[in-house]
Amino acid sequence: MTTAAPNRSVLEVIDLHVEIASRRGVVRAVDGVSLEVPAGHAVGVVGESGSGKSMTLRAVLGVLPPEAKITAGQVLLDGQDLTHLSNTQLNRVRGPKIAMIFQEPMSALNPVMRVGAQIAEGPQVHLGMNRAQAGERALDLMRRVGIPDPERRYRAYPHEFSGGMRQRVMIAIALSCDPSVVLCDEPTTALDVTIQDQILRLLTRICRESGTSLVFVTHDLPVVAQVCDQLAVMYAGQIVERGAVKEVLTRPSHPYTLGLVRSAPDVDRVRTSLVAIPGSPPSLINPPTGCRFHPRCSFAEQDCETTMPPLKPISAGRATACLHYERCLEALDTLGADR
Amino acid sequence: MSTISIPPAAGSPGPAPQAAAGDRARTRRGRWYRQPTLMAGLVITGLILFLVIAAPLLTSYNPDTPNFTATLQSPSAHHLLGTDQLGRDTWSRLLYGGRTDLRIAFIAVLLPFVLGTIVGSVAGYFGGWVDIVIMRLVDIVVAFPFFVLVIALVFVLGPGERSIYIAISLIGWVSYARIIRGQILVAKRQEYVAAAQAGGLSHVRIMARHLLPNVISQAIVYALSVDIEQDILAIVTLSYLGLGIQPPAPDWGTMISDGQNFLTTHWQLTTIPGLAVVVTGLGLSLLADGLADLLRLGQS
Amino acid sequence: MAFVIHRLVLLVPTVLGVTIITFFMIHLIPGDPARTILGIHATPRAIAILHAQWGLNRPLVDQYWLYMDRLVHGNLGQSLYYGTGVAGLITSRLPVTLWLIIYAAILAVVISVPLAILAASRKDGIRDHAVRLIPLLGLGMPAFWLGLILQSELSVRYRLFPVTGYGTGFAGHLHSMFLPSLTVAIALCPVIIRSLRASMLDVLGAEFITTARAKGVPATRLYIRHVLRNAIIPAVTVLGINIGFLIGGTLIVEQVFGLPGVGSLLIQSIFARDFPVVQAVALVFGIMVVLVNLLTDVAYATLDPRVRFD
Numbered sequence: 001m002t003t004a005a006p007n008r009s010v011l012e013v014i015d016l017h018v019e020i021a022s023r024r025g026v027v028r029a030v031d032g033v034s035l036e037v038p039a040g041h042a043v044g045v046v047g048e049s050g051s052g053k054s055m056t057l058r059a060v061l062g063v064l065p066p067e068a069k070i071t072a073g074q075v076l077l078d079g080q081d082l083t084h085l086s087n088t089q090l091n092r093v094r095g096p097k098i099a100m101i102f103q104e105p106m107s108a109l110n111p112v113m114r115v116g117a118q119i120a121e122g123p124q125v126h127l128g129m130n131r132a133q134a135g136e137r138a139l140d141l142m143r144r145v146g147i148p149d150p151e152r153r154y155r156a157y158p159h160e161f162s163g164g165m166r167q168r169v170m171i172a173i174a175l176s177c178d179p180s181v182v183l184c185d186e187p188t189t190a191l192d193v194t195i196q197d198q199i200l201r202l203l204t205r206i207c208r209e210s211g212t213s214l215v216f217v218t219h220d221l222p223v224v225a226q227v228c229d230q231l232a233v234m235y236a237g238q239i240v241e242r243g244a245v246k247e248v249l250t251r252p253s254h255p256y257t258l259g260l261v262r263s264a265p266d267v268d269r270v271r272t273s274l275v276a277i278p279g280s281p282p283s284l285i286n287p288p289t290g291c292r293f294h295p296r297c298s299f300a301e302q303d304c305e306t307t308m309p310p311l312k313p314i315s316a317g318r319a320t321a322c323l324h325y326e327r328c329l330e331a332l333d334t335l336g337a338d339r
Numbered sequence: 340m341s342t343i344s345i346p347p348a349a350g351s352p353g354p355a356p357q358a359a360a361g362d363r364a365r366t367r368r369g370r371w372y373r374q375p376t377l378m379a380g381l382v383i384t385g386l387i388l389f390l391v392i393a394a395p396l397l398t399s400y401n402p403d404t405p406n407f408t409a410t411l412q413s414p415s416a417h418h419l420l421g422t423d424q425l426g427r428d429t430w431s432r433l434l435y436g437g438r439t440d441l442r443i444a445f446i447a448v449l450l451p452f453v454l455g456t457i458v459g460s461v462a463g464y465f466g467g468w469v470d471i472v473i474m475r476l477v478d479i480v481v482a483f484p485f486f487v488l489v490i491a492l493v494f495v496l497g498p499g500e501r502s503i504y505i506a507i508s509l510i511g512w513v514s515y516a517r518i519i520r521g522q523i524l525v526a527k528r529q530e531y532v533a534a535a536q537a538g539g540l541s542h543v544r545i546m547a548r549h550l551l552p553n554v555i556s557q558a559i560v561y562a563l564s565v566d567i568e569q570d571i572l573a574i575v576t577l578s579y580l581g582l583g584i585q586p587p588a589p590d591w592g593t594m595i596s597d598g599q600n601f602l603t604t605h606w607q608l609t610t611i612p613g614l615a616v617v618v619t620g621l622g623l624s625l626l627a628d629g630l631a632d633l634l635r636l637g638q639s
Numbered sequence: 640m641a642f643v644i645h646r647l648v649l650l651v652p653t654v655l656g657v658t659i660i661t662f663f664m665i666h667l668i669p670g671d672p673a674r675t676i677l678g679i680h681a682t683p684r685a686i687a688i689l690h691a692q693w694g695l696n697r698p699l700v701d702q703y704w705l706y707m708d709r710l711v712h713g714n715l716g717q718s719l720y721y722g723t724g725v726a727g728l729i730t731s732r733l734p735v736t737l738w739l740i741i742y743a744a745i746l747a748v749v750i751s752v753p754l755a756i757l758a759a760s761r762k763d764g765i766r767d768h769a770v771r772l773i774p775l776l777g778l779g780m781p782a783f784w785l786g787l788i789l790q791s792e793l794s795v796r797y798r799l800f801p802v803t804g805y806g807t808g809f810a811g812h813l814h815s816m817f818l819p820s821l822t823v824a825i826a827l828c829p830v831i832i833r834s835l836r837a838s839m840l841d842v843l844g845a846e847f848i849t850t851a852r853a854k855g856v857p858a859t860r861l862y863i864r865h866v867l868r869n870a871i872i873p874a875v876t877v878l879g880i881n882i883g884f885l886i887g888g889t890l891i892v893e894q895v896f897g898l899p900g901v902g903s904l905l906i907q908s909i910f911a912r913d914f915p916v917v918q919a920v921a922l923v924f925g926i927m928v929v930l931v932n933l934l935t936d937v938a939y940a941t942l943d944p945r946v947r948f949d
Contacts, residue, residue, distance in 0.1 A: 058849075061853055063849050063852045063853050066762075087858070088857070088858075090855070091855040091856070091857050092855065093855065094852070094853055094854060094855030095854050095855035096855070099853065099854070100850075100853040102846060102849070102850055102853075104846055107845060107846035107847060108846040108847050108849070108850045109847050109850065110847045110850075110851065110865055110868075110869070111847070111869065111943075111944070111945060112868055112869055112872075112942065112943060112944060113864070113865075113868070121851075121854060121856065122854050122855070125854075125855065125856060125857065125860070126855060157944045157945070159944070159945050170850075173850070173854065475652055475653070475656065476656070478653050478656070479653055479656030479657060479659075479660060480660075481883065482653055482656070482657050482883075482925050482928050482929050482932075483657070483660070483883070483921065483924060483925045483928065484883040484884065484886045484887030484890075484924055484928060485883060485884065485887055486887030486888070486890055486891075487886070487887055487890065487905070487920075487921055487924045487925075488921070490890070490905065490906070490909065491664060491905075491909075491917055491921045492667075493909075494909045494917055495664060495667050496667075568778060568779055571779075572779070572781055575781055576781060576783060576891055579781075579783055579891075580891070580894070580906060581910075582909070592781075595781075595783075595784055595787070599787055602787065602788070602791035602795070603791060603795055603796060606791070609784070609787060609788075610788065612784075613780075613781060613784035613785075613787075613788070616779060616780070616781055616784070617776060617779050617780050618779075619779060620775075620776075620778055620779010620780065621775050621776055621779055623779070624774070624775045624778055624779065625775065
């Protein structure tokens, strides 16, 4: 899969498979996911809970929960395959080359460690700075992410900060060793709408300034539209559509994406109705045969049940995993006529 | 029906919802015999209980009568574990001693259990100053190390079995009071209590018939494991010091004390009764852990 | 600081309660308390003096006041056996007991923490099961029995340590007190291991550990600065609850190893029917436990910054 502009890819995920052992069987949480993150770009990964998007991020960084394992695939960071590295080797990559921001800043920060120390820890461990130098750097980062009065706040504990401030701390931690990629796992979901906007702007600005790439996982379409330029849609552990954000959202070429777009509340325009996608997410232990979305799909046909559709390119930079994607485009046109 | 706007759970997503319900069904009560901890506990404790109860069948020697022709013998066909310095058969003394110690321990749990449950229920249910006063009392009793109080009380009351019961009852009730009170504080907020009160039932009836059966399980687990164990240790320690079971009655504590002068030559006299205490403790701990696991699984 | 004062104030009723109980002990014994106290020295004159001093014919409340008055002035009574003031007896023997307690606590931590880390880091592995066996065996083990065996093997047979006694000088103390402290420590380990392992497992599942791992924090630093630092908090509370158990355990160990501490004093006084000593020692132990609980609360607040800002 090549992207529109010939940028080199800083992160490449190739056919990644992650399985979780559970008492009822093996859960195929990530089932053949491939992604390319060009340098300096923000790639969004969108899907429902359980679609495997968080698992993908964690697999990239190697911080999967103990029951989960990467069973196949590669993760290439600047050409180096991370899946074959031991934990000690991975530790040298985490921080300086790739970092992650989590959803719940209150539980994602060590409650008994001062905030400044947590930001300074990365530079101390990875960049060989002593405590004073790392402290300086931490203060600097705090200013960059917009934390007021950083000298005083340096010695504060996480519980003394508001949610938005804590997320800024998390961003500071992620940026502390100048990584080339920052993975974001629903960073604004737990925040107030007004704060969400601030944090998103912050993220976009910083990454543009330093040329860092973002992989932005969320279930919230408007957020993706604001931050990202590329988008991948995940369903039941697989990527079902991918392309430039504007294109995918305005002209979805997969029934699931169509459903998402129609069910998302749109602040700018008044829709005639919010349409929910019927049915519920499938079991990842025994997924439906053929296309995994077919039981809920209104365009489903015979072959959808028997063949697993591959992710096929349909135009420059766009790909979809629907055998009958033209039906989506038709449906869109008719919908447009309704307004 | 599902829409995109459902907020996902914090942390990593687990397996699909259908999977979890099946898990729970599989580990329900019906499979209690599959729990290794519980089974191990039952086997060990059962074995020990069997041995001490069947003591007369398992040995023909009288554990109390000395026999000066056969002192300090090594294990042999006649004396399975040898004899002590007064010629008494060690195996008999072990079995009969176990009888005494376990009997006393099992009885000694009862009164604190009952007393503590009542006091804890009252404190938890009525709350207010009743609760404050009772919990202050609990704090004070707890302020003394268990053993210091026991030993001081036994001093005051004189050594022997009766003192042990009184001392343990006067001190042991606090743990039960705390446990039951904690449970009741939570349980009394449940709907069925409000319903019972609305139905005009008296407080006593509500406490006894509605609340208690639901909260008693933790207290029972505590009784069977920690408390009996603590009592066994207290009884054995008191007897070792000479303040508990008085000789010549057999008991593990006095056996340890009797044998301590012969540790380098006839180590089995002191070591074996101690091992008996340890193994009994092991059985009871496993039993308690197994029960606790079972209860937790049954509740989820 | 305000926190400490606040806690101290809360303690007052408990301490008062402790004094009340020790005061009452004397009245539990049937018969004339004066006769009991004096034992074989009970001459009519001595009885009369004691009656006057303690106000034994006055209402209980007055007697209690007199008791508290004596306490506040440091008068814990006269030992029947030694003939000297009880307060002096206790203060001379207290250092031994304190040595034992502190030494045992340190040993217990040194043994338990690595074992708990071992178990928690490889949950359900062989090492974990092996470590979990320790509480199962240890909780049922009589401390004095273990002490006897250690003494017999290491001191008598192999002459590695003195059989009994306190030793002289700091190094002497370290050496002589090692086995008794080890005995108490081993009795304490099961509780510490169990609770520390459980709290570490809780912490290991927390989000911020994933953050730290995502930062690339190496394993050693992760365990010490992140996992342990958070896991000790609940474990300290559990330790505090069991401190009474620890202090009680020292009683019997002092007896077995012939240590001239407060615990062995208690036991000897019981056999000698030396009531004033028994009463005073019970009081001292009670206050000790109360103080240790206070220390635990303070330690908890120091370790958990979320509590401090109340």
